[in-house]
Amino acid sequence: MIHNGLDDIIVAATVLSDVDGAAGQLVIRGHSLDELAGRQSFEQVLHLLWQGFFPDLPDPAALTARLGTARAEVYAATAALLPQLARRPVYDAMRAGAALLGDGTTLDDALRLAAAPAVLTPALLRLQAGGTPLPPDPALGHAADVVRMLGRDGGAAALDTYLVTVCDHGLNASTFAARVVASTQAGLMSSVLAGLGALKGPLHGGAPGPIITMLDEIAAEGDARRWLERAVHDGERLMGFGHRIYRTRDPRADALKAAVAKLPKSAGRLAFAEAVEREALAVLAAHKPGRVLQTNVEFYTALLLEAVGFPAEAFTAVFAMGRVAGWLAHAREQALTGRLIRPQSVYVSEEQVAA
Secondary structure, eight states: OOOGGGTTOOOOOOSSEEEETTTTEEEETTEEHHHHTTTSOHHHHHHHHHTTTOTTOOOHHHHHHHHHHHHHHHHHHHGGGHHHHTTSOHHHHHHHHHTTSOOOOSHHHHHHHHHHHHHHHHHHHHHHTTOOOOOOOTTSOHHHHHHHHHTOSSOHHHHHHHHHHTSOOSSOHHHHHHHHHHTTTOOHHHHHHHHHHHHTSTTTTTOSHHHHHHHHHHHHHTOHHHHHHHHHHTTOOOTTBOOSSOSSOOHHHHHHHHHHHTSOGGGSOHHHHHHHHHHHHHHHHHHOTTSOOOBOHHHHHHHHHHHHTOOGGGHHHHHHHHHHHHHHHHHHHHHHHOOOOOOOOOOOOHHHHHO
């Protein structure tokens, strides 16, 4: 039997995360998302994910300091090339900058790769806007330094919650791609680049940006129900609703909604988005009664990142800032405990396809 998309096929045993789509639960290294998002810093969760995979992993406080040092190292290694990289779209430029780092397997290699999206993305955005990149401040926390390098004053706590919320999520496409590469015993940079390649697609990390376009169009029309009814009638997908795994509400959406609610009301458009969410759920329930289409992480991702100050074209790069922690953990787990991933395929002749 062919399982297109590998649905329900178990290809790895992992200690890192468990996604229970039926119950709407996400567990990361034995802790529910509710225990981590908004309660533990990104650096603390990074330490949690990396335990057992690096023999010299220090305590969380020391890891925070070393991640700060890694940000400075990434900036020093890429600063001269940033103006040239900035001629490309921000995600492509960030990925190219990450490719300049070493392809080793040490903790220092992992820290620099974890730091790369956080350093490169705000630097590239500032250059593309006609500004000057701001070097990292190793003394700051990871999320706070990203916000500062972006040139913003607030939103560090919200961004930190976001990075924790998206740090790992089972064997999604990008994580699986990272594990496949790691199974060949390639270095960590190779695995991260595989993850970055998979994350870019609109069916994966490329999805949150269009939500801003949807909200802009609804606001311009002035009638959310009419816009949503027309979109569903025309067969369009409502971005931010439904998930391939979750059959109830996406728990990450709740975590991000709570983080957005703590931002100043002037920083975003939470009340408007909540009204759109209510109308969208009502329209979907009426038109697609046999399907469970709840709000997913992409909806509140868009609101949070917009409020922090990131343009829509950078959303996927910010997603990578958080997910890189999981990619690196999975890559080390695969390299240490797994084997070469080599699935089978079924050959179909051209004559069979034509028939």
